[in-house]
Amino acid sequence: MSYHFNEIEEKWQKYWAKNQTFKASNSSEKEKFYVLDMFPYPSGAGLHVGHPLGYIASDIYARYKRHKGFNVLHPQGYDSFGLPAEQYAIQTGQHPALTTEENIKRYREQLDQIGFSFDWSREVRTSDPNYYKWTQWIFIQLFDSWYDVEADKARPVADLEELFSSEGNANVKAVCDEDVQSFSAAQWNSFSSEEKQHILLKYRLTYLAETEVNWCPQLGTVLANDEIVNGVSERGGYPVVRKKMTQWSMRISAYAERLRADLDKIDWSESLKESQRNWIGKSVGAMVKFPILNNPSSHPQPFPEGREQNSLTSKEVQETPEKSPGYLTGNPNISGELLNRAKEMRKNPTAEEEILWQRLRSKKLDVKFRRQHPIDNYIVDFVCLSKKLIVEIDGEIHKFKKEADDQRQLKLEAKLGYRVLRFTNEEVLRDVKEVSRKIIEVLDSLSAGEGRGEDDIQKETKSISVFTTRPDTIFGVTFMTLAPEHELVAQITTPEQKADVEAYVQASAKRSERERMADVKTISGVFTGAYAEHPFTKEPVPIWIGDYVLAGYGTGAVMAVPCGDQRDYDFAKHFNIPIKNIFQDVDISEEAFAGKEGTVIADSDFLSGLEYKEALKRVILELERTGQGKGKTNYRLRDAVFSRQRYWGEPFPVYYVNGLPQMIAKEHLPLRLPDVEKYLPTEEGEPPLGRAKDWFWNTKTNEVVAPPSNNEEEDHIFPLELNTMPGWAGSSWYWFRYMDAHNENEFVSEDAQKYWENVDLYIGGSEHATGHLLYSRFWTKFLYDRKLVNVEEPFKKLINQGMILGESAFIKRIGFRLAQNHGEKMSSDEKESYRILQEKYEIIKNIYFSSDIVDAIKSPTSNPETEEERANATLRDEILLPFIQKVQAEIKDCGLEGKAIVPSIFPLITYRSHVPVQFVNGNKLDTDKLKIEDNQYFHAEFIRNSDRDFLVSREVEKMSKSKYNVVNPDEICKQYGADTLRMYEMFLGPLEQAKPWNTAGITGVHSFLKKLWKLYHSPSNSQEGGEREFSLLEAPASAESRKTLHKTIKKVTEDIETFSFNTSVSTFMICVNELTSQKCNSREILEPLLILIAPYAPHIAEEIWEKLGHKESISTAPFPVFEEKYLVESTKLYPVSFNGKMRFTIELPLDMDKDQIEKAVMEDERTIKQLEGRTPKKVIIVPGKIVNLVG
């Protein structure tokens, strides 16, 4: 009876499915255990051998826990919204849902044949409306919440409204937008509903805001920071630019401190926690204000109280109060009416208006224009609010209403400070380019500080706020640096410096982020001519701009302390700015001193003589007392942008009334994705959902409907949100859904969640360290705050499995470079022929060279000396001469003789390209098979070294379809079986370590399983060959076998608990080898052994288990218990060392004491021989361990 793994595995996979062996119950007497894998995105390429690594590890653990008597939840599902399906849809028109469905089917087949113990009855798919209904619902909960800083948790918005109406917002400490104005209860109560909604939006945990986002033009969408790698998109590697857009954001910054602090509560790897800490980026320090000097009217003012921020932007300068919200510029008394009119006018623009609008909205302008926008009592054609520029087009009617228009212009200009530009219809029609050029010209002049916009008003109270982690070094400040993008730059620059500053600002604006990162070394900057006042010494401090200061971090401005910060130091040296040393006994002549602890501050007024920590405390106290600053903790973590301009994602359950977002009620969810004809953005640049025919919300019928026609009543039909949610929306809560996957009334029932709590063991790749894992923790904490779940962390223990790398194979081609013969002129025809020839031979196409040939001929040897060098030279002539002759012949044919030459073939140009690894065995390429199976190579010629094989070169790379190095688990399963695949993947090495896939060792694991099978089938003392019958003895086992078994139980149990799966495979091998040589045939030994192996190789275990006479699956058989008594030894083989070098071993009873051991060792003839008559100076004896004689 031999081991037919294919039959066995199919049989048991069917059995498990039919009997629902691994279905977890939500009510059980047993203790629960939740083992989770990061669910996969079902890509078109299917699984490769790297994917199952983590699944196998978690499956072993889950099966082990079942044997240990736990009620195990081990579910699986699909993260099925995502970009690839959408891009495939764009290319082919195939609906992403169909592609996704097909891919899932394939994934499922592949997963099933590996024999995982998943409870598939709980499967979730993020793209399933029954699932994303609840993603939408959670979004609504976030919208309906604000963060109370005092209670340090999220609370319902209703509570906030209550607070506002009873006491205003002065005492409300909330995490909110920075531009919130204070209002009293009476003011709040007098606000219109729309105004209230505007204000509340600034407090909600998910909110609409115009944010600068990472825009990827090629993908047509925004990307989160963690989706960008080295300045290009993670998917596709396309460039990413900064762009302002109105987007949904998640106020994750409210949770920054809790997300950081609670890392201490979870069992994750230190490196992973560290990257989360870095991402959150806490720095403790102070905000300090520096008044700007050339405006004598400025006075330091205390920081506004009563609001709390966790992040800072460049807006954190003293701002004049702005009417809230900024873009509601219409007269509030008639705002509703104006808005409706404006909306109507927007729908029916004149041809001229439309033409100009297409120009003004163009992405080339850095500013945003609004069209048909209400200002005061008027609706203006176009307005740029930030620059206070109005553009109007005078149509026919205006000619007859000149007086009224003039009055209107006067009011807008004089009273409200707008600049009004007017063009006629003809001007626009005739030359829209010229019109927009004029507008840009005016815009530019406004930005240079000559405008009459908001900037003028700000000038009155100017000061620069900086964030610093070292306020204790404030007396070392010798200059300040602003980011070139800092908004005060234009205002403070003196006329003398204006040209330089503007040139610098423009130059750095042109440099992409990437360039700026690339040359960190270059120091650049310009003096603005302005000075700020030092808060304590009151001395003037020069203000510079420099691009080493980032606009996006802190306030976009720094107080430069050259003695304490290397960048400031370098900057000061470069521009000859004085450096003041404020550290006692520290030499800063060579570089800055960044040390903290133990540093004593000197030459610093009231800080002199204080140690770092004391100085820090003292200076913050002083800053706060004088109102010139305050202690401040700053986080790098930004709010997360939550809108994507994509089709294949969750639709927001949002419609807009007068531009204000409204949530669709829970009972009408899910809001399903509409069908569209194409998956591209619209011509107007709207997201793909803009193409949906029916994408309006009818608040009467609560249905998705077609847009209202012009003559229809439209007060109950509103446009729906066109963006969709990002990929991480659905994955930020899915583990809760598994607990109660079919619940139609709740995202998870309270009972189910209380029973399963959270994930006990989570296994997945480390690439999600700062994305998925951070967002999931954020949502969990939010749900906890709102009492929707009772756990604060989603994943108790987390293990990152290392990546399995592919071993790519390369085949090589060669090429020649032509050269022009000096002194010979070519006609243009000849030049063309030359170019064609050059192109042809730069790479010699379709001819491939064995890797050993390329190595041999790659470099020339002028005087071949060794045998090898001579052989190479011969080979070189043999291979290269025909090609050179061919090229020369062609030069002749083209009539280029004498003009173009093959100058030198060295260094030989070689090219390599990936070749599919399935045609490669070791380094040998099966060229015949390649030719037949890959069209690309059908006419290719493969040149090999005489009778040798055609060789490729190999290199370890990430496994990917484009690198042709993907190894498919299906083939392994077919050839060796799933049990072998499972054990081999574990045997490769430590789980968390990255390792290249190499099938070389798989036969070892496979033959182990065959040996295991034989162990149960070969009768003891049987000498006969051929088919063996199954037989076991019921008689007691030998002491030796018991020892082997219990040794194995001990080791394997420890290994599973510590996730050292690779060593337990070795342990099994040792065990089976030992039992085989012991000819063990006893049920007492072999039955427990089977349970030990079952988590690793479940199919073979089930099969033999059944043969042993069991009717039930092995999956819940109790795990064998280790018993010390079988391992107790009476003797120990002592290693005996001389001066620490092991010389021989001696077997002695374990109960011997030190003296007895010493006596026995000293009497041994080998000891006498080693000592050669000397007496050891010292004898070290550790009973049970070692003997060491020191001479």
Added chain:
RNA sequence: GCUCGGAUGGUGGAAUUGGUAGACACGUUGGACUUAAAAUCCAAUGAUCAGCAACGGUCGUGCGGGUUCAAGUCCCGCUCCGAGUACCA
């Protein structure tokens, strides 16, 4: 630059609180079985020196030091590789 990992035979990798370095497997070599191949089984296998022989000698865990009776393991100083992150004030 910073943070976190890592470096052990021809290869993947073992090695408890410091206590016989190289488990287990691959590969290689030799042998058995076979008409042959596959499969299976047996033996050898860190390097090196010596030898008729062996419980022979020496050197060996990236490099240089140190602590210790004893160091792959602990300490100090480096080198290289990998991952993450980056003018973060």
